[in-house]
Amino acid sequence: MLDHFHGKDTWEIVERDDGFFMIGAGPDLYFAPFEEWREPEQKAMSHVRGRVLDIGCGAGRVALHLQGVGHEVVGIDISPAAVETCRLRGVVDARVMSLEEVDSSVGTFDTVVMLGGNLGLLGDQERGRRILTRLDGSTSNDALIIGASRDRTGSTDPDIVDYFSKNLAEGRLSGQGRIRIRYRRYVTPWFDFLRMTVDELRRLVAGTGWRLQETIRSDDTLYVAVLEKDR
Amino acid sequence: MLDHFHGKDTWEIVERDDGFFMIGAGPDLYFAPFEEWREPEQKAMSHVRGRVLDIGCGAGRVALHLQGVGHEVVGIDISPAAVETCRLRGVVDARVMSLEEVDSSVGTFDTVVMLGGNLGLLGDQERGRRILTRLDGSTSNDALIIGASRDRTGSTDPDIVDYFSKNLAEGRLSGQGRIRIRYRRYVTPWFDFLRMTVDELRRLVAGTGWRLQETIRSDDTLYVAVLEKDR
Numbered sequence: 001m002l003d004h005f006h007g008k009d010t011w012e013i014v015e016r017d018d019g020f021f022m023i024g025a026g027p028d029l030y031f032a033p034f035e036e037w038r039e040p041e042q043k044a045m046s047h048v049r050g051r052v053l054d055i056g057c058g059a060g061r062v063a064l065h066l067q068g069v070g071h072e073v074v075g076i077d078i079s080p081a082a083v084e085t086c087r088l089r090g091v092v093d094a095r096v097m098s099l100e101e102v103d104s105s106v107g108t109f110d111t112v113v114m115l116g117g118n119l120g121l122l123g124d125q126e127r128g129r130r131i132l133t134r135l136d137g138s139t140s141n142d143a144l145i146i147g148a149s150r151d152r153t154g155s156t157d158p159d160i161v162d163y164f165s166k167n168l169a170e171g172r173l174s175g176q177g178r179i180r181i182r183y184r185r186y187v188t189p190w191f192d193f194l195r196m197t198v199d200e201l202r203r204l205v206a207g208t209g210w211r212l213q214e215t216i217r218s219d220d221t222l223y224v225a226v227l228e229k230d231r
Numbered sequence: 232m233l234d235h236f237h238g239k240d241t242w243e244i245v246e247r248d249d250g251f252f253m254i255g256a257g258p259d260l261y262f263a264p265f266e267e268w269r270e271p272e273q274k275a276m277s278h279v280r281g282r283v284l285d286i287g288c289g290a291g292r293v294a295l296h297l298q299g300v301g302h303e304v305v306g307i308d309i310s311p312a313a314v315e316t317c318r319l320r321g322v323v324d325a326r327v328m329s330l331e332e333v334d335s336s337v338g339t340f341d342t343v344v345m346l347g348g349n350l351g352l353l354g355d356q357e358r359g360r361r362i363l364t365r366l367d368g369s370t371s372n373d374a375l376i377i378g379a380s381r382d383r384t385g386s387t388d389p390d391i392v393d394y395f396s397k398n399l400a401e402g403r404l405s406g407q408g409r410i411r412i413r414y415r416r417y418v419t420p421w422f423d424f425l426r427m428t429v430d431e432l433r434r435l436v437a438g439t440g441w442r443l444q445e446t447i448r449s450d451d452t453l454y455v456a457v458l459e460k461d462r
Contacts, residue, residue: 013244013252021244021413023254159415182252184390 010183017178017190018166020159024181029116030059037061040216041115044146044224050110053138055099056118060086066113067092074106099131102138110140114147119201119225123192124176128204136209136229145210145227150175151197152221173200201225241414248409248421249397251390255412260347261290268292271447272346275377275455281341284369286330287349291317297344298323305337330362333369341371345378350432350456354423355407359435367440367460376441376458381406382428383452404431432456 011026034042048071054063057075063086066073076097077083086094097106099121112135114121122128135145152160152175164174175195181188196204202212211230217223242257265273279302285294288306294317297304307328308314317325326337330352343366345352353359366376383391383406395405406426412419427435433443442461448454 011254013254018416019418020416022415023242023244184253185249185251187250 013182015180015182016163018163020163025116027059030061032061034061034065038218038222040218040222040224041148043216044115044148044226047144047146047226048111048113049142049144050140051107053102053106053109053112055102055112055114056116056121057086057091057094058082058116060089060091060094062113062115063091063094064089071111074109076102076106100134102134104138106138108140109138110143112139112143112145112147114145115224117148117150117193117195119147119149120193120195122194122204124194125173125204127192128194129208132205132208132210132227139229141229141231143229144213146224147227148222148224149201150195150221151223152195153197155221175200198223198225205230244413246411246413247394249394251394256347258290261292263292265292265296269449269453271449271453271455272379274447275346275379275457278375278377278457279342279344280373280375281371282338284333284337284340284343286333286343286345287347287352288317288322288325289313289347291320291322291325293344293346294322294325295320302342305340307333307337331365333365335369337369339371340369341374343370343374343376343378345376346455348379348381348424348426350378350380351424351426353425353435355425356404356435358423359425360439363436363439363441363458370460372460372462374460375444377455378458379453379455380432381426381452382454383426384428406431429454429456436461 012024014022014024045065048066050071052066052071052073054073054075057063057077059082060075063073063075073091073093075086075091075094078096078098080096083094083096122131155161163177167174167176173194173196177193177195178190179193180190198215205212205227209230210227212225213228214226215223243255245253245255276296279297283297283302283304285304285306288294288308290313291306294304294306304322304324306317306322306325309327309329311327314325314327353362386392394408398405398407404425404427408424408426409421410424411421429446436443436458440461441458443456444459445457446454
């Protein structure tokens with residue numbers, strides 16, 4: 001995200017473990033002001049309350065918006081360059097921290113946001129359940145998790161359908177993608193990024209301290225899920 | 232180039248042998264009508280005469296333009312999908328053929344065009360000289376080669392500067408890039424793609440039957456070279 005390409009627009013490249021490559025998100029998404037967000041993400045912001053944890057804060061679009069309307073926000077991202085970008089753009093509290101490192105040192109939150117597909121960072125069923133259980137402990141009694149994913153079932157794209165079948169045959173969730181992100185000579189480690197149907201999300205969440213309260217859908221595969229405490 | 236992605240815009244991904252990735256050209260370039268070409272390429276078309284060989288014809292933008300203004304054109308490309316795209320778009324004579332396979336079976340040409348950076352297909356000094364010498368034999372006495380390249384000297388981009396230094400240390404031409412092209416699950420073999428300064432081109436051409444007649448420059452790194460017979 002830093003200006004390594006002399007101000008030219010740049011996009012991340014997504015490499016899947018079967019040799020499938022695609023162009024990921026670019027500055028249009030990462031730097032989008034609120035008015036340019038997808039509608040389900042805009043609508044979901046009306047649910048945000050109190051102190052906010054922004055997981056995978058990227059270039060800070062969500063943190064900046066929520067700060068701007070008066071919330072105290074902590075943004076975390078495992079990318080030092082993303083966190084530096086957040087700080088340069090005015091995010092007051094941005095930290096290099098993984099989703100798995102969230103503990104009492106960052107305090108207690110009333111809302112956790114995982115927009116931009118960041119529900120995918122739950123990774124797989126086991127990791128997802130572990131993370132949600134921990135987030136239960138880091139949040140207030142009436143806290144919400146607001147997260148975006150994509151429901152790819154119904155796709156006829158052979159590069160998606162074949163991979164889904166392979167996943168199911170290997171006992172993985174259908175939309176579990178083992179990927180790494182490339183940009184110029186940079187490359188991340190391999191990680192699982194999880195796309196879920198709403199039903200899969202509902203099942204994954206069960207027993208973690210959370211339950212699905214509402215989903216906000218778009219006219220394509222994108223949806224935003226609102227999770228509330230399950231008490 | 233075929234519609235494998237349900238009509239969505241798609242770009243090729245360029246992988247260099249040092250793990251550097253970048254996004255290559257997309258439909259904006261491959262399908263551009265003449266009015267949208269870069270100015271040096273537009274200007275160069277006034278030099279075209281007689282029967283034309285379009286090397287690396289891609290989706291046919293150059294072949295279609297030249298056919299439209301009355302030239303007989305043979306387009307060649309090593310990509311069967313590119314050639315199929317050309318045919319579907321109306322290129323009368325498009326063939327799956329490598330630059331190294333051009334011989335008397337395709338007849339004699341008055342102009343050879345290598346736009347869209349296709350001078351880069353000369354690959355390296357030795358291959359380039361071999362190809363130019365063969366093209367001398369496949370062309371009429373007053374034939375021209377009209378080809379585009381980029382002069383990257385003067386770049387301060389570390390990903391370019393470092394690679395140039397490595398090339399020179401290995402006895403390669405500075406702008407020789409060992410690359411392969413990826414698109415979804417497709418990947419080409421590795422090949423050398425050669426960016427040259429005008430001086431490097433002039434030296435490479437010497438003794439092959441061709442000489443540099445003119446270069447048409449843009450305000451950035453792009454230039455179009457016109458080669459004429461050296462008699």
